[in-house]
Amino acid sequence: MPNASLVIANWKMNGNKALVKEMTAFLRDNKEQFNAVDVVVCPPFTLISDLTRECYYDDIAVGAQNVSEHESGAYTGEVSTSQLKEAGVGCVLIGHSERRQLFAENDEQINRKIKSALSADLQVVLCVGENKSQRDAGETWNVVSQQVKNALQDVATDNAGKIVVAYEPVWAIGTGDTATPEQAQEVHENLRALVVDLFGEIGNKLPLLYGGSVKPDNAKELFSQKDIDGGLIGGASLKTDDFLSICQAAQG
Template sequence: MRHPLIIGNWKLHGNKHMVSNFITALRNELSSVIGCDVAIAPPMIYLDRAKYHLTGSSIALCAQNVDTHVSGAFTGEISANMLKDIGAKYIIIGHFERRSYHKESNEYIAEKFAIIKNEGLIPVLCIGESKAENEAYQTEAVCASQLDVVLNRMGAKAFENAIIAYEPLWAISTGKSANPFQAQRVHKFIRDYLVLHDDAVAEQVIIQYGGSVNAGNAAELFTQPDIDGALVGGASLKADVFAAIVKAAAQAKKPDASS
Protein backbone atom coordinates (compact mmCIF):
# COMPACT_ATOMS: atom_id res chain seq x y z
CA MET A 1 0.00 0.00 0.00
CA ARG A 2 1.32 3.43 -0.95
CA HIS A 3 2.04 5.79 1.92
CA PRO A 4 0.64 9.33 1.42
CA LEU A 5 3.10 12.22 1.23
CA ILE A 6 2.43 15.91 1.77
CA ILE A 7 5.14 18.43 0.83
CA GLY A 8 4.90 22.12 1.64
CA ASN A 9 6.57 24.25 -1.05
CA TRP A 10 7.19 27.69 0.46
CA LYS A 11 8.51 29.12 -2.83
CA LEU A 12 10.00 32.60 -2.26
CA HIS A 13 8.55 33.13 1.20
CA GLY A 14 9.86 33.01 4.73
CA ASN A 15 12.50 34.36 7.08
CA LYS A 16 14.58 32.89 9.88
CA HIS A 17 11.90 33.59 12.49
CA MET A 18 9.19 31.96 10.40
CA VAL A 19 11.32 28.84 9.98
CA SER A 20 11.73 28.26 13.71
CA ASN A 21 8.19 29.31 14.65
CA PHE A 22 6.55 27.34 11.84
CA ILE A 23 8.42 24.11 12.58
CA THR A 24 7.73 24.35 16.32
CA ALA A 25 4.02 24.84 15.65
CA LEU A 26 3.90 22.10 13.01
CA ARG A 27 5.60 19.57 15.25
CA ASN A 28 3.03 20.29 17.95
CA GLU A 29 0.13 20.01 15.49
CA LEU A 30 1.35 16.68 14.11
CA SER A 31 2.63 15.11 17.32
CA SER A 32 -0.09 12.45 17.31
CA VAL A 33 -0.61 12.09 13.56
CA ILE A 34 0.52 8.85 11.94
CA GLY A 35 0.09 7.34 8.52
CA CYS A 36 1.33 10.26 6.41
CA ASP A 37 4.83 11.33 5.40
CA VAL A 38 5.51 15.06 5.57
CA ALA A 39 8.21 17.35 4.19
CA ILE A 40 8.74 21.09 3.93
CA ALA A 41 10.62 22.98 1.22
CA PRO A 42 11.76 26.40 2.49
CA PRO A 43 13.99 28.65 0.35
CA MET A 44 17.54 27.34 -0.08
CA ILE A 45 19.05 29.85 2.34
CA TYR A 46 16.93 28.45 5.20
CA LEU A 47 17.38 24.72 4.57
CA ASP A 48 20.13 24.27 7.14
CA ARG A 49 18.20 26.23 9.77
CA ALA A 50 15.09 24.16 9.03
CA LYS A 51 17.05 20.93 9.35
CA TYR A 52 18.26 22.01 12.78
CA HIS A 53 14.70 22.63 14.01
CA LEU A 54 13.45 19.38 12.44
CA THR A 55 15.97 17.27 14.37
CA GLY A 56 14.18 14.52 16.27
CA SER A 57 10.99 14.79 14.21
CA SER A 58 9.76 12.66 11.32
CA ILE A 59 9.25 15.72 9.10
CA ALA A 60 11.67 15.60 6.17
CA LEU A 61 13.52 18.36 4.36
CA CYS A 62 12.88 19.13 0.71
CA ALA A 63 14.76 21.47 -1.65
CA GLN A 64 13.01 23.57 -4.29
CA ASN A 65 15.68 23.20 -6.98
CA VAL A 66 19.06 21.70 -7.86
CA ASP A 67 21.77 22.17 -10.48
CA THR A 68 22.80 19.49 -12.98
CA HIS A 69 26.46 19.68 -11.91
CA VAL A 70 28.08 18.12 -8.87
CA SER A 71 30.79 20.79 -8.54
CA GLY A 72 32.70 23.33 -10.57
CA ALA A 73 32.61 26.93 -11.75
CA PHE A 74 28.85 27.42 -11.64
CA THR A 75 28.27 30.59 -9.64
CA GLY A 76 25.07 30.69 -7.63
CA GLU A 77 24.14 27.03 -8.09
CA ILE A 78 23.50 24.29 -5.50
CA SER A 79 24.45 20.66 -6.18
CA ALA A 80 22.61 17.50 -5.21
CA ASN A 81 25.47 16.29 -3.04
CA MET A 82 25.45 19.61 -1.15
CA LEU A 83 21.73 19.21 -0.51
CA LYS A 84 22.33 15.65 0.64
CA ASP A 85 25.12 16.87 2.92
CA ILE A 86 22.78 19.21 4.82
CA GLY A 87 20.09 16.57 5.16
CA ALA A 88 17.65 17.10 2.29
CA LYS A 89 15.64 14.03 1.31
CA TYR A 90 13.48 15.30 -1.56
CA ILE A 91 14.16 17.76 -4.40
CA ILE A 92 11.43 19.40 -6.48
CA ILE A 93 12.11 19.56 -10.22
CA GLY A 94 10.01 20.52 -13.22
CA HIS A 95 7.79 22.97 -11.38
CA PHE A 96 5.99 25.17 -13.88
CA GLU A 97 7.63 28.27 -12.39
CA ARG A 98 11.03 26.82 -13.31
CA ARG A 99 9.79 25.71 -16.72
CA SER A 100 8.19 29.10 -17.40
CA TYR A 101 10.40 31.73 -15.76
CA HIS A 102 13.73 29.94 -16.23
CA LYS A 103 12.91 28.20 -19.53
CA GLU A 104 13.82 24.74 -18.24
CA SER A 105 13.15 22.12 -20.90
CA ASN A 106 11.94 18.56 -20.44
CA GLU A 107 15.44 17.35 -21.30
CA TYR A 108 17.09 19.61 -18.73
CA ILE A 109 14.64 18.44 -16.08
CA ALA A 110 15.47 14.83 -16.95
CA GLU A 111 19.15 15.67 -16.33
CA LYS A 112 18.20 16.92 -12.88
CA PHE A 113 16.18 13.76 -12.26
CA ALA A 114 19.23 11.64 -13.09
CA ILE A 115 21.64 13.59 -10.87
CA ILE A 116 19.20 13.42 -7.94
CA LYS A 117 18.84 9.66 -8.31
CA ASN A 118 22.61 9.27 -8.56
CA GLU A 119 22.96 10.95 -5.17
CA GLY A 120 20.38 8.65 -3.59
CA LEU A 121 17.86 11.45 -3.08
CA ILE A 122 14.20 11.49 -4.12
CA PRO A 123 13.10 13.60 -7.09
CA VAL A 124 9.65 15.18 -7.01
CA LEU A 125 8.92 15.48 -10.72
CA CYS A 126 6.23 18.06 -11.48
CA ILE A 127 4.22 17.58 -14.65
CA GLY A 128 1.08 19.22 -15.95
CA GLU A 129 -0.64 21.14 -18.70
CA SER A 130 -1.39 24.79 -19.31
CA LYS A 131 -4.88 26.27 -19.52
CA ALA A 132 -4.67 26.34 -23.31
CA GLU A 133 -3.50 22.73 -23.46
CA ASN A 134 -6.27 21.69 -21.10
CA GLU A 135 -8.89 23.41 -23.22
CA ALA A 136 -7.43 21.72 -26.32
CA TYR A 137 -7.77 18.29 -24.65
CA GLN A 138 -3.99 17.86 -24.61
CA THR A 139 -3.63 17.03 -20.90
CA GLU A 140 -2.71 13.38 -21.40
CA ALA A 141 -0.34 14.07 -24.29
CA VAL A 142 1.50 16.76 -22.33
CA CYS A 143 1.85 14.59 -19.22
CA ALA A 144 3.04 11.64 -21.31
CA SER A 145 5.68 13.75 -23.06
CA GLN A 146 6.98 15.05 -19.72
CA LEU A 147 7.28 11.49 -18.42
CA ASP A 148 8.81 10.18 -21.63
CA VAL A 149 12.03 12.16 -21.31
CA VAL A 150 12.81 10.33 -18.06
CA LEU A 151 11.51 6.96 -19.31
CA ASN A 152 13.57 7.18 -22.49
CA ARG A 153 16.71 8.27 -20.69
CA MET A 154 16.59 6.08 -17.58
CA GLY A 155 13.81 3.52 -17.98
CA ALA A 156 10.78 2.87 -15.80
CA LYS A 157 12.89 1.64 -12.87
CA ALA A 158 13.98 5.25 -12.37
CA PHE A 159 10.56 5.90 -10.89
CA GLU A 160 11.23 3.52 -8.01
CA ASN A 161 11.61 5.72 -4.94
CA ALA A 162 10.56 8.80 -6.92
CA ILE A 163 7.55 11.10 -6.70
CA ILE A 164 5.38 12.48 -9.48
CA ALA A 165 3.40 15.64 -8.78
CA TYR A 166 0.57 16.38 -11.21
CA GLU A 167 0.10 20.14 -11.27
CA PRO A 168 -2.37 21.58 -13.78
CA LEU A 169 -0.80 24.97 -14.47
CA TRP A 170 -4.18 26.69 -14.61
CA ALA A 171 -4.79 25.70 -10.96
CA ILE A 172 -1.50 26.85 -9.43
CA SER A 173 -1.69 30.05 -7.34
CA THR A 174 -5.12 30.79 -8.83
CA GLY A 175 -7.39 29.46 -6.08
CA LYS A 176 -8.98 27.26 -8.76
CA SER A 177 -8.30 23.60 -8.05
CA ALA A 178 -9.14 20.72 -10.34
CA ASN A 179 -12.15 18.95 -8.90
CA PRO A 180 -11.38 15.56 -7.34
CA PHE A 181 -12.77 13.62 -10.27
CA GLN A 182 -10.78 15.62 -12.83
CA ALA A 183 -7.62 15.14 -10.81
CA GLN A 184 -8.27 11.43 -10.30
CA ARG A 185 -8.77 10.91 -14.02
CA VAL A 186 -5.35 12.39 -14.79
CA HIS A 187 -3.66 10.56 -11.93
CA LYS A 188 -5.08 7.28 -13.20
CA PHE A 189 -3.83 8.08 -16.69
CA ILE A 190 -0.33 8.72 -15.30
CA ARG A 191 -0.33 5.44 -13.39
CA ASP A 192 -1.74 3.51 -16.35
CA TYR A 193 0.89 5.09 -18.61
CA LEU A 194 3.63 3.78 -16.31
CA VAL A 195 1.95 0.37 -16.26
CA LEU A 196 2.76 0.12 -19.97
CA HIS A 197 6.44 0.24 -18.98
CA ASP A 198 6.51 -1.53 -15.59
CA ASP A 199 3.36 -2.43 -13.67
CA ALA A 200 5.18 -2.98 -10.36
CA VAL A 201 6.78 0.48 -10.52
CA ALA A 202 3.46 2.03 -11.50
CA GLU A 203 1.69 0.49 -8.54
CA GLN A 204 4.18 1.78 -5.96
CA VAL A 205 4.93 5.27 -7.31
CA ILE A 206 3.44 8.12 -5.29
CA ILE A 207 1.50 10.60 -7.42
CA GLN A 208 0.76 13.86 -5.66
CA TYR A 209 -1.72 16.52 -6.70
CA GLY A 210 -0.69 20.17 -6.70
CA GLY A 211 -2.75 23.22 -7.55
CA SER A 212 -4.51 25.38 -4.96
CA VAL A 213 -4.77 22.55 -2.43
CA ASN A 214 -6.18 23.87 0.84
CA ALA A 215 -7.79 22.67 4.05
CA GLY A 216 -11.22 22.91 2.44
CA ASN A 217 -10.66 20.69 -0.59
CA ALA A 218 -7.94 18.33 0.68
CA ALA A 219 -10.15 15.64 2.22
CA GLU A 220 -12.17 15.07 -0.94
CA LEU A 221 -9.07 15.02 -3.12
CA PHE A 222 -7.42 12.40 -0.93
CA THR A 223 -10.39 10.04 -1.10
CA GLN A 224 -9.53 9.41 -4.75
CA PRO A 225 -7.65 6.11 -5.20
CA ASP A 226 -4.74 7.41 -7.28
CA ILE A 227 -4.13 10.69 -5.43
CA ASP A 228 -1.40 9.82 -2.94
CA GLY A 229 -0.85 13.21 -1.35
CA ALA A 230 -0.17 16.80 -2.32
CA LEU A 231 2.48 19.31 -3.23
CA VAL A 232 1.08 22.31 -1.37
CA GLY A 233 1.94 25.92 -2.19
CA GLY A 234 0.34 28.90 -0.45
CA ALA A 235 -1.52 26.77 2.10
CA SER A 236 1.82 25.46 3.40
CA LEU A 237 2.81 28.85 4.83
CA LYS A 238 0.64 28.56 7.93
CA ALA A 239 1.35 25.65 10.22
CA ASP A 240 -2.25 25.03 11.29
CA VAL A 241 -3.56 25.06 7.71
CA PHE A 242 -0.77 22.83 6.47
CA ALA A 243 -1.30 20.46 9.40
CA ALA A 244 -5.01 20.22 8.53
CA ILE A 245 -4.06 19.04 5.04
CA VAL A 246 -1.70 16.44 6.48
CA LYS A 247 -4.40 15.21 8.85
CA ALA A 248 -6.88 14.96 5.97
CA ALA A 249 -4.45 12.76 4.05
CA ALA A 250 -3.74 10.56 7.06
CA GLN A 251 -7.46 10.07 7.66
CA ALA A 252 -8.42 9.47 4.02
CA LYS A 253 -5.66 6.93 3.42
CA LYS A 254 -6.18 4.87 6.57
CA PRO A 255 -6.64 1.19 5.63
CA ASP A 256 -10.21 1.23 6.97
CA ALA A 257 -11.08 4.73 5.73
CA SER A 258 -13.39 3.48 2.98
CA SER A 259 -15.14 0.83 5.07
Protein backbone atom coordinates in the same frame (compact mmCIF):
# COMPACT_ATOMS: atom_id res chain seq x y z
CA MET B 1 -11.45 7.69 3.64
CA PRO B 2 -8.36 9.49 2.30
CA ASN B 3 -5.55 7.22 1.19
CA ALA B 4 -2.89 9.94 1.07
CA SER B 5 0.49 9.17 2.58
CA LEU B 6 2.76 12.04 1.52
CA VAL B 7 2.39 15.81 1.87
CA ILE B 8 5.13 18.12 0.58
CA ALA B 9 5.32 21.84 1.36
CA ASN B 10 6.81 24.08 -1.30
CA TRP B 11 7.54 27.45 0.27
CA LYS B 12 8.87 28.86 -3.01
CA MET B 13 10.68 32.20 -2.40
CA ASN B 14 8.88 32.77 0.89
CA GLY B 15 9.60 32.26 4.56
CA ASN B 16 12.25 33.18 7.09
CA LYS B 17 13.92 31.80 10.20
CA ALA B 18 10.88 32.70 12.29
CA LEU B 19 8.58 30.63 10.07
CA VAL B 20 10.96 27.67 10.31
CA LYS B 21 10.73 27.73 14.10
CA GLU B 22 6.99 28.37 14.13
CA MET B 23 6.10 25.68 11.60
CA THR B 24 8.34 22.94 13.00
CA ALA B 25 7.20 23.57 16.58
CA PHE B 26 3.55 23.54 15.49
CA LEU B 27 3.91 20.31 13.50
CA ARG B 28 5.88 18.71 16.32
CA ASP B 29 3.19 19.57 18.87
CA ASN B 30 0.44 18.17 16.65
CA LYS B 31 2.22 15.18 15.08
CA GLU B 32 -0.22 12.65 16.55
CA GLN B 33 -2.90 14.13 14.28
CA PHE B 34 -1.08 13.03 11.12
CA ASN B 35 1.36 10.35 12.31
CA ALA B 36 0.58 8.09 9.32
CA VAL B 37 1.56 10.80 6.83
CA ASP B 38 5.09 11.54 5.63
CA VAL B 39 5.71 15.29 5.62
CA VAL B 40 8.44 17.07 3.66
CA VAL B 41 9.15 20.81 3.77
CA CYS B 42 11.00 22.44 0.86
CA PRO B 43 12.16 25.91 1.95
CA PRO B 44 14.38 28.38 0.06
CA PHE B 45 18.04 27.31 -0.03
CA THR B 46 18.96 29.84 2.67
CA LEU B 47 16.68 28.14 5.21
CA ILE B 48 17.62 24.51 4.59
CA SER B 49 20.23 24.38 7.35
CA ASP B 50 17.88 26.03 9.85
CA LEU B 51 15.10 23.61 8.98
CA THR B 52 17.43 20.64 9.23
CA ARG B 53 18.47 21.67 12.75
CA GLU B 54 14.87 22.20 13.85
CA CYS B 55 13.76 18.85 12.38
CA TYR B 56 16.67 16.80 13.71
CA TYR B 57 14.58 14.86 16.19
CA ASP B 58 11.32 14.99 14.25
CA ASP B 59 9.72 12.98 11.47
CA ILE B 60 9.69 15.99 9.16
CA ALA B 61 11.93 15.57 6.12
CA VAL B 62 13.76 18.41 4.39
CA GLY B 63 13.57 18.90 0.64
CA ALA B 64 14.94 21.36 -1.90
CA GLN B 65 13.08 23.24 -4.61
CA ASN B 66 15.67 22.76 -7.32
CA VAL B 67 19.07 21.26 -8.10
CA SER B 68 21.71 21.55 -10.80
CA GLU B 69 22.40 18.73 -13.21
CA HIS B 70 26.12 19.50 -12.72
CA GLU B 71 28.10 18.15 -9.79
CA SER B 72 30.53 21.06 -9.57
CA GLY B 73 32.14 23.78 -11.61
CA ALA B 74 31.65 27.34 -12.84
CA TYR B 75 27.88 27.48 -12.52
CA THR B 76 27.24 30.64 -10.52
CA GLY B 77 24.06 30.49 -8.48
CA GLU B 78 23.56 26.73 -8.83
CA VAL B 79 23.53 24.04 -6.11
CA SER B 80 24.69 20.45 -6.61
CA THR B 81 23.29 17.17 -5.34
CA SER B 82 26.26 16.61 -3.01
CA GLN B 83 25.85 20.08 -1.52
CA LEU B 84 22.16 19.40 -0.88
CA LYS B 85 22.90 16.07 0.76
CA GLU B 86 25.57 17.62 2.96
CA ALA B 87 22.95 20.16 4.10
CA GLY B 88 20.59 17.37 5.11
CA VAL B 89 18.26 17.31 2.10
CA GLY B 90 16.62 14.02 1.22
CA CYS B 91 14.46 14.92 -1.78
CA VAL B 92 14.24 17.57 -4.46
CA LEU B 93 11.52 19.08 -6.64
CA ILE B 94 12.39 18.94 -10.33
CA GLY B 95 10.48 20.38 -13.28
CA HIS B 96 8.13 22.68 -11.38
CA SER B 97 6.09 24.77 -13.83
CA GLU B 98 7.67 27.96 -12.53
CA ARG B 99 11.12 26.57 -13.39
CA ARG B 100 9.82 25.64 -16.84
CA GLN B 101 8.09 28.97 -17.50
CA LEU B 102 10.31 31.51 -15.78
CA PHE B 103 13.72 29.88 -16.16
CA ALA B 104 13.26 28.10 -19.51
CA GLU B 105 13.91 24.58 -18.21
CA ASN B 106 13.02 22.03 -20.86
CA ASP B 107 12.38 18.31 -20.73
CA GLU B 108 15.96 17.43 -21.67
CA GLN B 109 17.44 19.46 -18.82
CA ILE B 110 14.85 18.08 -16.43
CA ASN B 111 15.83 14.57 -17.48
CA ARG B 112 19.49 15.33 -16.75
CA LYS B 113 18.62 16.77 -13.34
CA ILE B 114 16.57 13.69 -12.47
CA LYS B 115 19.38 11.33 -13.41
CA SER B 116 21.88 13.37 -11.38
CA ALA B 117 19.59 13.40 -8.33
CA LEU B 118 18.87 9.68 -8.55
CA SER B 119 22.55 8.85 -8.87
CA ALA B 120 23.08 10.78 -5.62
CA ASP B 121 20.33 8.73 -3.96
CA LEU B 122 18.00 11.70 -3.59
CA GLN B 123 14.26 11.21 -3.88
CA VAL B 124 12.93 12.99 -6.96
CA VAL B 125 9.59 14.78 -7.09
CA LEU B 126 8.86 15.26 -10.79
CA CYS B 127 6.34 18.05 -11.40
CA VAL B 128 4.15 17.96 -14.52
CA GLY B 129 1.05 19.78 -15.70
CA GLU B 130 -0.75 21.57 -18.51
CA ASN B 131 -1.60 25.26 -18.89
CA LYS B 132 -5.09 26.64 -19.43
CA SER B 133 -4.92 26.86 -23.20
CA GLN B 134 -3.73 23.26 -23.39
CA ARG B 135 -6.58 22.09 -21.15
CA ASP B 136 -9.13 24.11 -23.12
CA ALA B 137 -7.83 22.49 -26.30
CA GLY B 138 -8.26 19.00 -24.84
CA GLU B 139 -4.50 18.42 -24.77
CA THR B 140 -4.12 17.73 -21.05
CA TRP B 141 -3.09 14.09 -21.24
CA ASN B 142 -0.92 14.54 -24.35
CA VAL B 143 1.03 17.29 -22.55
CA VAL B 144 1.31 15.52 -19.20
CA SER B 145 2.23 12.10 -20.60
CA GLN B 146 4.91 13.59 -22.85
CA GLN B 147 6.41 15.51 -19.94
CA VAL B 148 6.60 12.31 -17.88
CA LYS B 149 8.06 10.21 -20.69
CA ASN B 150 10.68 12.81 -21.59
CA ALA B 151 11.65 13.47 -17.97
CA LEU B 152 12.03 9.78 -17.15
CA GLN B 153 13.67 8.71 -20.40
CA ASP B 154 16.35 6.07 -19.79
CA VAL B 155 15.72 6.08 -16.02
CA ALA B 156 16.33 2.54 -14.80
CA THR B 157 13.56 0.57 -13.12
CA ASP B 158 15.90 0.11 -10.15
CA ASN B 159 15.51 3.84 -9.47
CA ALA B 160 11.72 3.94 -9.70
CA GLY B 161 11.36 3.55 -5.95
CA LYS B 162 12.97 6.98 -5.50
CA ILE B 163 10.51 8.78 -7.79
CA VAL B 164 7.35 10.73 -6.96
CA VAL B 165 5.20 12.35 -9.65
CA ALA B 166 3.27 15.51 -8.78
CA TYR B 167 0.50 16.58 -11.14
CA GLU B 168 0.08 20.35 -10.93
CA PRO B 169 -2.18 21.90 -13.57
CA VAL B 170 -0.49 25.22 -14.28
CA TRP B 171 -3.84 27.03 -14.45
CA ALA B 172 -4.51 26.04 -10.81
CA ILE B 173 -1.18 27.03 -9.23
CA GLY B 174 -1.61 30.08 -7.04
CA THR B 175 -4.79 31.10 -8.87
CA GLY B 176 -7.40 29.88 -6.42
CA ASP B 177 -8.75 27.58 -9.13
CA THR B 178 -8.51 23.87 -8.43
CA ALA B 179 -9.07 20.85 -10.61
CA THR B 180 -12.20 19.07 -9.49
CA PRO B 181 -11.54 15.77 -7.72
CA GLU B 182 -12.85 14.02 -10.82
CA GLN B 183 -10.53 15.95 -13.15
CA ALA B 184 -7.55 15.29 -10.90
CA GLN B 185 -8.38 11.59 -10.56
CA GLU B 186 -8.72 11.19 -14.33
CA VAL B 187 -5.16 12.44 -14.83
CA HIS B 188 -3.84 10.43 -11.89
CA GLU B 189 -5.47 7.25 -13.16
CA ASN B 190 -3.73 7.74 -16.48
CA LEU B 191 -0.48 8.55 -14.68
CA ARG B 192 -0.76 5.30 -12.73
CA ALA B 193 -1.12 3.31 -15.92
CA LEU B 194 1.80 5.18 -17.49
CA VAL B 195 4.27 4.60 -14.65
CA VAL B 196 3.27 0.93 -14.53
CA ASP B 197 3.96 0.77 -18.26
CA LEU B 198 7.35 2.45 -17.74
CA PHE B 199 8.49 0.59 -14.63
CA GLY B 200 6.32 -2.49 -14.21
CA GLU B 201 4.69 -3.50 -10.94
CA ILE B 202 6.69 -0.99 -8.87
CA GLY B 203 4.70 1.71 -10.66
CA ASN B 204 1.69 0.72 -8.57
CA LYS B 205 3.58 1.88 -5.47
CA LEU B 206 4.99 5.07 -6.93
CA PRO B 207 3.42 8.05 -5.07
CA LEU B 208 1.29 10.35 -7.21
CA LEU B 209 0.61 13.77 -5.73
CA TYR B 210 -1.82 16.53 -6.67
CA GLY B 211 -0.85 20.19 -6.44
CA GLY B 212 -2.61 23.39 -7.39
CA SER B 213 -4.48 25.51 -4.85
CA VAL B 214 -4.92 22.66 -2.35
CA LYS B 215 -6.61 24.11 0.72
CA PRO B 216 -8.12 22.80 3.97
CA ASP B 217 -11.60 22.88 2.46
CA ASN B 218 -10.81 20.76 -0.61
CA ALA B 219 -7.93 18.56 0.57
CA LYS B 220 -10.03 15.70 1.97
CA GLU B 221 -12.04 15.22 -1.20
CA LEU B 222 -8.94 15.39 -3.39
CA PHE B 223 -7.04 12.94 -1.19
CA SER B 224 -10.00 10.54 -1.22
CA GLN B 225 -9.50 9.82 -4.91
CA LYS B 226 -8.19 6.34 -5.67
CA ASP B 227 -4.93 7.33 -7.37
CA ILE B 228 -4.06 10.50 -5.44
CA ASP B 229 -1.50 9.63 -2.79
CA GLY B 230 -0.98 13.08 -1.29
CA GLY B 231 -0.30 16.68 -2.15
CA LEU B 232 2.33 19.22 -3.16
CA ILE B 233 1.23 22.31 -1.28
CA GLY B 234 2.19 25.89 -2.10
CA GLY B 235 0.62 28.92 -0.41
CA ALA B 236 -1.25 26.95 2.25
CA SER B 237 2.03 25.44 3.48
CA LEU B 238 3.08 28.87 4.77
CA LYS B 239 0.20 28.98 7.27
CA THR B 240 0.49 26.66 10.25
CA ASP B 241 -3.23 26.03 10.74
CA ASP B 242 -3.90 25.49 7.05
CA PHE B 243 -0.96 23.15 6.58
CA LEU B 244 -1.92 21.12 9.65
CA SER B 245 -5.48 20.81 8.35
CA ILE B 246 -4.16 19.49 5.02
CA CYS B 247 -1.94 16.97 6.80
CA GLN B 248 -4.93 15.90 8.88
CA ALA B 249 -6.99 15.49 5.70
CA ALA B 250 -4.30 13.18 4.37
CA GLN B 251 -4.43 11.16 7.58
CA GLY B 252 -8.20 10.72 7.25
